[in-house]
Amino acid sequence: xxxxxxxxxxxxxxxxxxxxxxxxxxxxxxxxxxxxxxxxxxxxxxxxxxxxxxxxxxxxxxxxxxxxxxxxxxxxxxxxxxxxxxxxxxxxxxxxxxxxxxxxxxxxxxxxxxxxxxxxxxxxxxxxxxxxxxxxxxxxxxxxxxxxxxxxxxxxxxxxxxxxxxxxxxxxxxxxxxxxxxxxxxxxxxxxxxxxxxxxxxxxxxxxxxxxxxxxxxxxxxxxxxxxxxxxxxxxxxxxxxxxxxxxxxxxxxxxxxxxxxxxxxxxxxxxxxxxxxxxxxxxxxxxxxxxxxxxxxxxxxxxxxxxxxxxxxxxxxxxxxxxxxxxxxxxxxxxxxxxxxxxxxxxxxxxxxxxxxxxxxxxxxxxxxxxxxx
Amino acid sequence: xxxxxxxxxxxxxxxxxxxxxxxxxxxxxxxxxxxxxxxxxxxxxxxxxxxxxxxxxxxxxxxxxxxxxxxxxxxxxxxxxxxxxxxxxxxxxxxxxxxxxxxxxxxxxxxxxxxxxxxxxxxxxxxxxxxxxxxxxxxxxxxxxxxxxxxxxxxxxxxxxxxxxxxxxxxxxxxxxxxxxxxxxxxxxxxxxxxxxxxxxxxxxxxxxxxxxxxxxxxxxxxxxxxxxxxxxxxxxxxxxxx
Amino acid sequence: xxxxxxxxxxxxxxxxxxxxxxxxxxxxxxxxxxxxxxxxxxxxxxxxxxxxxxxxxxxxxxxxxxxxxxxxxxxxxxxxxxxxxxxxxxxxxxxxxxxxxxxxxxxxxxxxxxxxxxxxxxxxxxxxxxxxxxxxxxxxxxxxxxxxxxxxxxxxxxxxxxxxxxxxxxxxxxxxxxxxxxxx
Numbered sequence: 001x002x003x004x005x006x007x008x009x010x011x012x013x014x015x016x017x018x019x020x021x022x023x024x025x026x027x028x029x030x031x032x033x034x035x036x037x038x039x040x041x042x043x044x045x046x047x048x049x050x051x052x053x054x055x056x057x058x059x060x061x062x063x064x065x066x067x068x069x070x071x072x073x074x075x076x077x078x079x080x081x082x083x084x085x086x087x088x089x090x091x092x093x094x095x096x097x098x099x100x101x102x103x104x105x106x107x108x109x110x111x112x113x114x115x116x117x118x119x120x121x122x123x124x125x126x127x128x129x130x131x132x133x134x135x136x137x138x139x140x141x142x143x144x145x146x147x148x149x150x151x152x153x154x155x156x157x158x159x160x161x162x163x164x165x166x167x168x169x170x171x172x173x174x175x176x177x178x179x180x181x182x183x184x185x186x187x188x189x190x191x192x193x194x195x196x197x198x199x200x201x202x203x204x205x206x207x208x209x210x211x212x213x214x215x216x217x218x219x220x221x222x223x224x225x226x227x228x229x230x231x232x233x234x235x236x237x238x239x240x241x242x243x244x245x246x247x248x249x250x251x252x253x254x255x256x257x258x259x260x261x262x263x264x265x266x267x268x269x270x271x272x273x274x275x276x277x278x279x280x281x282x283x284x285x286x287x288x289x290x291x292x293x294x295x296x297x298x299x300x301x302x303x304x305x306x307x308x309x310x311x312x313x314x315x316x317x318x319x320x321x322x323x324x325x326x327x328x329x330x331x332x333x334x335x336x337x338x339x340x341x342x343x344x345x346x347x348x349x350x351x352x353x354x355x356x357x358x359x360x361x362x363x364x365x366x367x368x369x370x371x372x373x374x375x
Numbered sequence: 376x377x378x379x380x381x382x383x384x385x386x387x388x389x390x391x392x393x394x395x396x397x398x399x400x401x402x403x404x405x406x407x408x409x410x411x412x413x414x415x416x417x418x419x420x421x422x423x424x425x426x427x428x429x430x431x432x433x434x435x436x437x438x439x440x441x442x443x444x445x446x447x448x449x450x451x452x453x454x455x456x457x458x459x460x461x462x463x464x465x466x467x468x469x470x471x472x473x474x475x476x477x478x479x480x481x482x483x484x485x486x487x488x489x490x491x492x493x494x495x496x497x498x499x500x501x502x503x504x505x506x507x508x509x510x511x512x513x514x515x516x517x518x519x520x521x522x523x524x525x526x527x528x529x530x531x532x533x534x535x536x537x538x539x540x541x542x543x544x545x546x547x548x549x550x551x552x553x554x555x556x557x558x559x560x561x562x563x564x565x566x567x568x569x570x571x572x573x574x575x576x577x578x579x580x581x582x583x584x585x586x587x588x589x590x591x592x593x594x595x596x597x598x599x600x601x602x603x604x605x606x607x608x609x610x611x612x613x614x615x616x617x618x
Numbered sequence: 619x620x621x622x623x624x625x626x627x628x629x630x631x632x633x634x635x636x637x638x639x640x641x642x643x644x645x646x647x648x649x650x651x652x653x654x655x656x657x658x659x660x661x662x663x664x665x666x667x668x669x670x671x672x673x674x675x676x677x678x679x680x681x682x683x684x685x686x687x688x689x690x691x692x693x694x695x696x697x698x699x700x701x702x703x704x705x706x707x708x709x710x711x712x713x714x715x716x717x718x719x720x721x722x723x724x725x726x727x728x729x730x731x732x733x734x735x736x737x738x739x740x741x742x743x744x745x746x747x748x749x750x751x752x753x754x755x756x757x758x759x760x761x762x763x764x765x766x767x768x769x770x771x772x773x774x775x776x777x778x779x780x781x782x783x784x785x786x787x788x789x790x791x792x793x794x795x796x797x798x799x800x801x802x
Contacts, residue, residue: 024464059489075461079464183647
C-alpha cells in the first residue's frame, strides 16, 4: 500500500532500491550519501532482508565497491552503489568498463562541492563526470531528480532503464536532496502499474533469455557451445584500432536506437514567456518557485528542465528555446549544464544566453528572480 | 574427451579451448604452465560449468579465451573485487581471480589485503615473475634487490613483497600457498587442494605461483638460464610451500 | 502565492541544532502541514558551528533553502555573525542567553533571550531538556502550530523513547511548556 512518510532523501533512495527489487549494494561511506548504506545494511541484516537474500558489502574503497558492483551485475543480480564527489571520481574506472561492455550498473550519485575534497554539502559540478566521465564517449543514462518524491520515483526507474537498455544508469542527486527531509510517497511499483524488468546473468547463465550477441560489442565477446553448454568469454583489452572502432560504433548504434525512448524533460510556465530558464535537479525546483514569484511581479518566465541529462532532450530543448527571446542557464557549477545547452542549440536556434553560474553553492528562488528581473 | 582434444591427442586439460591455441604467451613463459595446472585440477574436480574466471590486465589477460570457462577480463588490479562481487551475488559460482604480481601487490594491493581480511570466499592466483611483463619489464613489488629492470636501471631496491606470508599474517584460516611452474605435478596438486578448499566454501584461497618471464629476464634463448633464475634465485627469495 | 514560514537555527556542534529543526519540521508535517528540513552539514561536527533550515507551510515546498528567515534562533555567540545574512525586517529572534551575552548586533529585532540551558540544568535538573525548552519557545512564534497538537506529534516522533522511559514524556512536556510560556 502506498504510504506517505517524512523521509530523508537518502532513505527515499534506499527504499526505492528495495521497491525496485535490487538485491546488492556495494559501497563505501561518503558524505552526503552514507545514509543509503546505513539504510541498506540495516535492511540486509534484518529478517526480511535475509529472506530476500539482500547483500550489503562495505568495500575497501570506491574503486573496490564499483568493481564489486560489476561482479554483481555479471552474476545477474540487480546491484547498485551510492556515492558522490571524490568517490564518484574513483568509480569512473569501473563505470568505463561497464560502458564498454554494456553492463547495467546502477549508481545513486549525490553531488558535493568540488573540485577536490571540497565541501561535503552540495554542488551540481558532477554533471560532466556522471555523463562523460571515463575514457569513452559518455554512453550512460543519467537521470536528475528535482525533489524528494522524484528521488524515490527515479530511484526505482533507474533499475528498469538499466536492465532494459543495458547501459550504465545513474541517478544524479545532490547533497541537499540527499540530506533534506520532507514528504515522500512510498509505493510498490506494481500498484502504479510499473512492471519491473528481470535481470539476467552475463556469466554462468546456462538458460539465457536475451542473447549476449548483439548486446555485448562483438569484438569483446567469444562464445563457445560445447555439449549443449555455453561458455562466454569477455574482454575489454583489444589489439587493433579497428576492433576498438567497432566496439564504439556498436555501442553508439545501440544508443541511437533507444535514446529517443529514454529521454525525458519537463517544461513549466507560460508558453508565451520571453525568458526561458534552463535548470536541472534542485535548482529547477528553485526555478519553479522563482517563476511564480516573477509572475507576481508581472514577469513571464518559463522553465525548461532536462530530466535526463544524458541522453539530453535536444529536440525539446530546441523547440522551447525557439520560442524564447532570452535564455538563462542557472546551475551550481560553471558551464556544465550550459555546455549541453549551447551544444544543443549551436547552429540551430539563435537566442542570447545568460549564464548564472554559482559553483558549489545553492541557488535560491529569489536569486533567480533577481537575475531574470535584471535582464 | 571432446573432438578437438581427441584429434590432437594433446596433453592439455579438457577445459582448455584448443581453438585458441597456439597461445599468445611468449615462448618459455610460465603462464601456460600455471594455467594448465589449473585446468587439470578443474578437469579432475569436474567443475568446468561452475567456474567463473576473472583475468587481470597485464599478461594475465592473454588467458581471456584460454579455457572453455566463463571468463571475464577486468581492469588492471580490479579482478579481485569483481570476483568478490560475483561470489557475493552468486554463492554457487566458483570464482577465481587470475592476477599478476603488479595487479595483486601494487595497483590492486588494497583489494587483496581487504579481501583477505574479510575472508572472502574467492580463490586468488597470483603469477609472480618479479617484473611488470606486458608493459615492458618495469619494476614490480616483487622485483628482487639489485635486479636491473627498465624503471630501475641502477638496480631495484632491497625491499620486496612476500604475498603468501602477508596474507597469512592477515588471515589465519585462509588457504595460503606458493607453487612454482617448474614443478608441474606439485603445482597441479596445489591447484586441486586450493580449488577443493574453495568449493567447500572455507574462505579465502590464495595461491602465488613463481613463474618465468623469458622475455624480460632476457633468457628466451637459454632455457637453462631461465630454469636457474626461477629455481635458484626466485625460489630462494620466495620459498615454495604451504603457509 | 503563499510563502512558507522559514526558520534558521544556528549553534555549536553537539547542541542539538539539527535535531531541533528536524523535530519541528517533522512534527509540523505530522499535523498535516507541508514541511521541509535541510541541515547545513560539514566536516566540523564538534567544535564547529551547525546550521539547520526548516520551512513550514500549506503548499508543497520545492526548495529547501532560502535567503531570509521569519524565525531566527541562535544558541551561541558566534552563531550570530554566521547567520546574520538571514535577518530581515520582522524576523523573530530566539537566543540562548546562556551562551549569547552580546546582543548589540541583533538588538533592533528585540530578541527573546532565553536561558534554556540554565533552566534545564537548575529548574528541571536535566540538561538534555534544553532542546525542548528552545522548541517550546519557537513553537509560540510559528503561526498555525498549536502546543497541543505539537505535543501529540512529539509522541509519534519519540514513540520508541517514550515506551522505554515513560518519565521522559512528562519531562519533555514540562520543558516544552516552560519554553512556550517564556514567550509573551
